Amino acid sequence: MSKYKLAIVMRTDLDMGKGKMCVEAGHATLLAWVNQSELHSTIETRNAWYSEGQFKVILKVKDAHELMWIDELARREGLPVVQVRDFGKTQVEPNTLTCIAIGPALSEDVDKVTGTLPLL
């Protein structure tokens, strides 16, 4: 078990191909890394996660409603959260919420929110 993790939670109702999902996961990872919002990881947590191997897990939800529920749960726990909205040049409509990233944070804290979600 990694001490720290980044969980990316992806919608599966948008008919995104695997390449598109990879793009969104890349966005999510970088947004989580540069996150300067109110709910951000400390530099110490980010560096610990990075040094440990940047452990990531990709989970799935069935739609935007379920994704926003997970987003809300993560915020209530005070976890770092970023939302990925696509420009919509390909495959999805502009400004579509495609996924969120939770972390980097202690795995045990992330798991409180995402522990029951299935792997993508």
Add this chain to the structure above:
Amino acid sequence: MSKYKLAIVMRTDLDMGKGKMCVEAGHATLLAWVNQSELHSTIETRNAWYSEGQFKVILKVKDAHELMWIDELARREGLPVVQVRDFGKTQVEPNTLTCIAIGPALSEDVDKVTGTLPLL
């Protein structure tokens, strides 16, 4: 057309599921962003790419041999290149080269190397 891009070139011979490919694409994106190697993007290029919307494209090659050939071509062009090697805790053997990232760089320069590769 975006002026700058990051191209991620993924092996397709490793039987990685789409979740695993998303993980590797996330690694590739972050490694390209923090890249401090000899062949790295300038801060100006990185910021321009980021501000423009972090345009990414995910391409595919059939095996490690083809991937290393693309890697070599990119280095010859002086493009920023990072290799992603997996810890091998899941799905692949430890230290397996799964993908590379080329850029962020001017799209026209990246396309010289990756322009003929198919989308993942």
